[in-house]
Amino acid sequence: MRRRTSITLLAAGHACVDVYQGAVAALVPLFVAERAYTYAAVSGVVLAASLLSSVAQPVFGALTDRWAMPWLLPVSTLIGGVGIAVSGLTGSYPLTLLFVALSGIGVAAYHPESARIAREASDGSHTAMAWFSTGGNIGFAVAPLLVAAITGLRWTPLLMVPALAGAAMALPVLQALTRRRNATIPKTGRDDISSFLRLTFAVIFRSIAFVGLSAFVSLYARQRQGGDPAAGTAALFLLYLGGVVGSLLGGSAASRWGRVTTSRWSYGVAVFAIAGVVWAPGPAFYLFVALTSIALYVPFSLQITLGQDYLPSRVGTASGVTLGLTVSVGGLASPVIGALADATSLQAALMPLVVMPALSLLIFQTLRDPAPIRAC
Template structure:
């Protein structure tokens, strides 16, 4: 007989594993870049255009999916979007046409966009308002990122880009995990109950003051996440090539640097949830951005094997606030948690892909080191935006002094 504790943790565990399978395809696009450069002789700008294609449609449609999940529970999006994300990447290496490659990775980006707003909303309901539980959900995605270079290398290094259809396997596993999680959680009933509770409180149906959205704070938070995203996506696209130059190593040296960048997020994400429980979300997020300024400077300036240490510190600094961005955004917009999830987990992250072609063009004109140098300033700008943010629900914040509506709703069981 399953215990009461296992019945509570099972849905979140399955969701976390499914998240890992989906985010393999966010990491896979960047991991494929060196193979496109080597096998098809793409320039830096052309290769970064592939990264842009993966993120462009995602950044456009993600808020739409977030708005849809504000109105209706759409649990079926989880397995369907997982399969779409995997199919796009699997087809990316099949044709030699640059246009078809762009189209394939764009399809994958749409799948990723459709997945995240609904998944974040469902995971927050399953986590029952726990920062640590949401950190575990985010950890799943980070592990998927970390596994992507290894999976791509295993599939493509021996068979070439035409072996990319093998990369559909994680999508098949992820879709099955999503279905199992939804059955375990009974999402339609839970989502309906949470939505009804939130709507009743927002309309004053319970006799309490209406909960308001703090759009000003949310926009500042989103600006900081955009800064974080540009740094992360820019490094994801080029750290493999850059590590080869700075360390004098070959393909293994580049793959190792990308793996460290992704894997360091596992430690950072879990640490973020635990640190926030003890010290509060905003102090932890601010210190993380401050650390990232120094770490990115090390990546750009430090040569040799010490580069890997700087990459690891950068990864930790970028990932400690990752799950905290999600819960902060949801609590700033308690009446639009789907939109908040779509923006903090999707749109702002996707915006990093829009800046990647600029980095690639600058690298073609000068060097990769010169192109990556501006990334040092972005975490500092993010810190300035975060420095003046209030804690959601605190006296003086736009939402008033009531606890966030989302947290009250998720604490209720159907």
């Protein structure tokens, strides 16, 4: 199988999996409308999807460093879909948390192994890895549209369709891998644990900013537009769609200026953009939502390959942390944001998110761009 075909299928499968991460935030307004959940309660739903996922992803990464587990791609895709599909069928809050957590575990199992396989298939290309990452961003962007289309929680079983498609697309890639068993990324070079740990904190701060916004930007847009549900869907769609643009820009810019320099500039823009989301009046709000998404996603795929290059002997672990934590650990802060919103206002609760990319920027000032590892 040609490299382009493999990356295309992997990117499409990544989209199918990340639909379920985006669906959690997109379901929040339905939980509020149909079950009268408070901000704190819906924060708990986001936390359920994130808590086990954030813990499990490094574990799965360590396991894939020890044993190749390509079968995780279709299996974890199906698990991610099942959890979201059944989450709308029960009126029980604990069961809702359980099913959303199940989906989070499926997503956690998918990312480390898929990133390892994508790096192998891409031969270390920044552009190819950007396309792989873009697939996940497309999944995020499509999620609010899919949730809006089902019109109610009782129709969540229809959200199983992307999982079935994603599992099917993984199979030809896995068949091709069995014919390329010797084409793996060599575990050469020394691990730079100090740089990797600093990168991890930058990823965490970025995650808090993005996941915090994704959990509440829909409700915030509704508030600012007089309760119009379409305003919330539009804001969430822009937040996710901008990631498609950002990832592709990141891969292209890194090829010219390097990953660290590109990431520094993007985090600087993100500080300004999130401030605009919180305070900008009128339609400018949507412009800043899109700019925030682009700025936060420019370093997305770059952080994955940086982590892999900082830990060349543990590519799975590096992928589990940089790719997995990017989209899960931010959920751990969501209950704090929700509780603050209940106590004050949603605008006040979103204000601390402006600081997060500034912290990532400070960390990136201490990092260097290592020479990338290459596939054989």
